[in-house]
Amino acid sequence: MTMTARIIRLDDAARAPLMRGVDLVADLATTAIGPAGRAVLAGRNHTGPAMMRGGHAISQEVEVDDPGCRAGVAAMRQVAWRTSDAVGDGTCTAILIARGILREGMTALRAGISPGELEQALRAHGEAIASELRASSRPAVGYGELVDLAVRAAGGDTVIGTLAAEAHRRTGREGVVIVTEGQGAEDDLEVRPGLHFDEGWLSPHFATDAEAGTADLENPLILLHHGPIERLGPLLRVLEMMAEAGRSLLICAGGFGAEALGTLIVNKQRAGLKVVAVKAPGAGLWRMPMLEDIAAATGATVIADAFGTSLDRLRPAALGRAESVRVTRDGMTLIGGAGDPDTIALRRNAIRLDIERERHLSFDREQHRQRLARLSAGVAKLHVGGQSETVIRQRTARAAAASAAIRAAPGGLVPGGSAALLHAGRLARKSLPAGLAGRLVGRVFDAALGAPTEAIMANAGLDGRAIRHRLAEDANVDGFDVERRVFVPGEMILDPAEVLIAALRTGVSAGTTLFGVGASVAECV
Template identity: 30%
Template structure:
C-alpha cells in the first residue's frame, strides 16, 4: 500500500483552496459574452481554442495532490452543471470559488462549519426563488435569437440559426450540432437499450416502429428473432447514439400512420386521469410530433470549426433552457388560474359544520350588523345543509363562509339565501 500524505485543518484547506483558485481563474476568463478564449495544448495535433468553461476545467490536472483534489471538486461542479443545464458552467465555477473562499474565511474566524452549511442552503433557496421571479419569459422568435446571440459570444448568425431551427421543430423538437465535414465511421450495427419499462416500453417500441416504417419484433406478437426478414426492419436517414439518448432523424415511416399514432396518443392523454401517465404520454407525443433539426458548423480550419461548434453548443443549450423555463412558468400559472376559476363544491364534514355553527353564533352575538339585528339566529338548525366552495385550502374557504354569514341580509324564515355569480354563498342555508 502506497504511503499517504496527510494534512489537517488550516494547512489542508489552504492547499485545496490554492488548487480551486488555479482552476477557477483559468475558467473565469471565459465568463459572459465578453469572455476570452482559452488555448489548450494537445499531446497530438493542433491546439484547441475554446470558450467553453467545462472544456477548460476538464483539461486541468495539477501536480500537487492536495491542490488537484480542490481542482477536481470544482471540475465536478462544472461537469454536473453541463449535464443538467448544458450551459452556465463558468458561472457555476465562479460561484463555487466564491463560496469556498468566503466559507474558508468564516471557518478560520471560528464559525461552526455546520451552521455555515445550513446558511448556504437557506441562501441558495432564497436566491433561486429571486432569480425565478426576476426571469423574463421568452415569447417571440426575436427574443430566442437574442438569447442565442448572447450565449454565442455576440455572433448574430448563431442566434438567428438557432431561432430558425427552434421555430421549425418547436420547443419539444430535437436539435443537434455537427461539424460540417467529418470522416465516416465504420459502425454498421449498434445495440441500444429499449426505453421505458413494462407496457410503456412496448408502446414506445411501437412508436419507433411506426416512425421508421419497421415492425416490433416480440414473442408476444408471435414473431421470433430467427424469423425476422429485411422487410420487417425500419429505416432512417440518420441515427445518432450518445450515452443517454438516441436520436432518429428522418425516419422512413408513412406520414398517415405517424399522424394516426399521434391522434391515438392525444386521445389517451384526454382519457387518462393520472398525472404521471399524462406526463409520459406527452413525452411520447413530443417525440413523435416534434421535428429534428441539424445545425452544421463549418470553418476554414479544424481549430476554427471546433471553436465555433463549442459556441453554438453553448448558445443552443442556453436558448433551450430559457425556452423550457418559460414554458414551465406558463404551465404553472395556467394551472393556478384554472384552480382559482373552477372551484369544486363538496359538503362540509360534521365537525366542520359544528365549528361553523359555533363561529356564526359567536360572530352574530358579538357583532350584530344593522341589516340583521334580530332576525339572525343565534344557532343554525340541525337540519341545515352546507356546501362550501373549496378552492385550494378548505380552512380558508371555511373562514370565508363565516365572513359571509356576518353580512347576510335580513329575510323571512322561509326564504333561502341565493348565491350570486359574484359572491358565492352556502347553499340551502336558512336565514
Template identity: 25%
Template sequence: VASLVSRSMHSTRRHGIAGDFRVLCMFEGYNFFFHITGRTVIIEQSWGSPKVTKDGVTVAKAIDLKDKYKNIGAKLVQDVANNTNEEAGDGTTTATVLARAIAKEGFEKISKGANPIEIRRGVMLAVDAVITELKKQSKPVTTPEEIAQVATISANGDLEIGKIISDAMKKVGRNGVITVKDGKTLHDELEIIEGLKFDRGYISPYFINTAKGRVFGEEALNLTIEDIQPHDFGKVGEVIVTKDDTMILKGKGDKSQIEKRIIEIQEQLESTTSEYEKEKLNERLAKLSDGVAVLKVGGTSDVEVNEKKDRVTDALNATRAAVEEGIVLGGGCALLRCIPALDSLIPSNEDQKIGTYDYFLLFNCPLMLGM
C-alpha cells in the first residue's frame, strides 16, 4: 500500500500535485459499500446481465476511466486490491480505503516539500510495528460455532452461509479443499466428495447399455488383453459413472504409498509460487486425505447467484484466515488499539516521522466508515 505514494511520483513531476489528486477520485465510491452494512454496487458488463457485488477487488477490476491520469490511479488501486485478495482472500475494501488515506496524506505533504522516499520508509516502519501488535491481539478460532460466526459476519450477516461453511470445514478438515460453484436449485447445498472425482463422464449414453464392444487392444503399442496382469489393477469398493463425471469411492490402495504421495504433494506445494498450481495440488491432497467439499450456491437468477457467490467466497477466505491466524476486533477497532505501538517508534528524520504520523491518522478511516 505504501508504494502507492512513491510509484505516483513520476506523475507528480510531470503534471503537478493537482494531477495526482485526480487519481484519488475513484476511491470515493469505496465508502459506499464498506463494512457489514455496506451496500452493493451494480457493474455494467459488455455481455449478459449486470454484476451486483460489494467485493472490493471485483469493483476495482471493473473501473476503467477515460482520463489517462485518473486511470493510472485506478490501476494502482487495482494492484492494492489484487495483492490483498491473493494474500488474504478478503479485506480488499479496507485495503483500498487505507491506500486512499495514505495517498491523500502523502500527496499533501509532498506538495509542501517532503521527501516521498523517506515518507514511505516511515510508513513501512509503522507497518512492521502494527503487524507485530495485531498478532498479539489475535485470538484463536477453534470451535465450529466460532467458525460459523466469522463466516456469517464476512457474508453480510447471512446465517445460512455461515453455517454451511462451518459444516464444510467440520467435514473435510481445516486444510481440506472447499470449492464454490453455481447450484441448480433455489437453496444452497453442501456436497462432500469422499474419494476421487473426475470431471468427465461417459462419451455417449449408448455405451452404458450396449452389450457389444467389449474389446481391449492398442495396435500401435502391440498391447492385448493378455498383457494385463492382476497387479496392474487397483481395488475400489464402488465406481459411479454419469454423463458429467466419474467417481471412484472406497479406495483400497496401500496406505503407506498413499502417505508417501501425500508428502510428495506437500513438498510440491511448498516449492511452487503459482496460485493455479497451488489450487490443483491442494485438490489432489484433499482427494487423498479428507475429501472435497463443494458449496453449491442457489438462487432465482444468475445475478443473485453471482452476487451470493462473491459473498460466499469472501466468507470462506476470511474464515480460513481466521482459523490460521486468529481474529481481532472488527470495524477498525483493532487498528485503533495499535496506536500505542506507534508511540515507541523512533524515525530517523522528520520526513519519516511524517510517514509514521500519517499512518497514525489513517487508523481513524475504517472506524469512521464503519459507524
C-alpha cells in the first residue's frame, strides 16, 4: 500500500503561506482597481497575452506551487467568484476587504480574544454596516444617472458605458443584456423584440425569401411538440384544414425524422403549404420550460407524453397563435402572441421565484433571467468590437462591468463611490459591542473598509492614506473625484448599493473564516 507524504504546519507556519497567497492576489487586484487602475498582463503559451482588470479574471490566472500559498489564492478566487456571481462587479473591492479582515483579524487574535467570539462580532458588525449602506441608498433618477454609472463602471469609457446603458434602456428593467466579443472593429447592439430563441429553420427550403434566407409567417398557427416527430400521419388532418383556410403553420418540435421533414418540404414546394419546421429551443431539462413559455405567450398547449397529450388526439384548440413569426437560419422571433395576459403574468411570477430560489448555479439563474426577459421586455446582444483580440477582450470586460452596474442599480445607489463604505462604517460605530471586542472589531473594519479607497487613490498617484482618513472622519466630506483630484459632494459619485453590499459580505465571510486557521495539512508535490 502506497502512502502519500503530507506537509503539516502549525500556528504561524500555517498562517504565513496562507497570507502570502492572499497577498499575491490582493496585490494584483490593487493594481487594477479604480479609474486609474492598470491592467494585469497574463501571458499565454499559444496565443496572445490577455489584459485583465477584474478581480475574478485576475484570480483565475494565478497559480503557485506551495500548497499553503495555493490555499490563499484559492480562497481569494472564491471571494471573487461569489461576488461576480451575485452582482457581476465589485470583485477587486471584495478581495481587498477580505484581505483587510484577515490581516487585521489575525492581529486582533493576539490580544487574547477567542477566534469564535471575534468571528461572531465581525459578522454581526458587517451586517450593521450593510444596513447603513442600504439606508443611505436612493433610487436612480433618470437615464442620465444610469449612463454616468455605466461609464464609471467601464473605467471611464464613454462609448462602452453609453452603449451598455442604451441596451438596458431598450430592453427594460426585466430585460437581459448579453455582452459578447464581436468579430470586427465595430460595436453592434442587437435588440430582439418579441419572443426570440436561437433556433432557426431546419432547411433553407422553408424560407419565404430565399435571398434573405428568412421565413415570414403572418397570423400563423403554432404547434409545440416536446419529443421528435417521426411521421406526419397524425398531422394530415390539421395540415388539410390549415391549407383550406389559407393559414400558415409553425411546427416546433424536439426533432424531425427524415420522412416527416421531407414530406413537409415537398408539400411546401409543390402544394404551396405555408409551413416552417424548427427544433424546439433548449436542451435536456430546459426544453420543457422553454416550450411552456412559448405556450403561455401564444395560447398553445405543449404536446408531450408527460402531459398525456399526443398528435393522434390533436385538436385545433391546442394550437397557439401570433401576429407574425420570423424564422432565419439562426433563430426565430414570435411577435404578438395570443396568450392570455393573466396566464403570462402568472408565468412571469413563477420564473421570478425560480430566480430567487436559484442561489448556487449562475448558469441556471441566467437561463431563468433570459426566460423572464423574453416574456417581459426582450433580449439585447451587445457585440463588442476592437482592432485586435486583446482590445476586444478588454472592451468586452468593461462592457460587462457597465452592464452589471446598471443591472444592480434598481437596488439603489449610494453616494461617494467606495467612500460609502467608510461613511457606513462611521455610522455603524454606534452598534459596536462594549469592551475589548468592540475596540478590536472597530480597528479591523477601519482597515478593511479603507483598503479599496486607499488603493484607488494610490493608483492615481495620490496620498491614499490621507484621503481615506479625511473621508472616514470628516462627516462633511462625502467623496473624492479621482479624475479631477478634488473632494466633491457624494452625489457626484454614485455606486450601486448591491455591489458594495455583496463585496462587503463576501469579504467579511472569507476573512473571518480564514483567520481562525491554526494548522494546515497538505500533500507533498
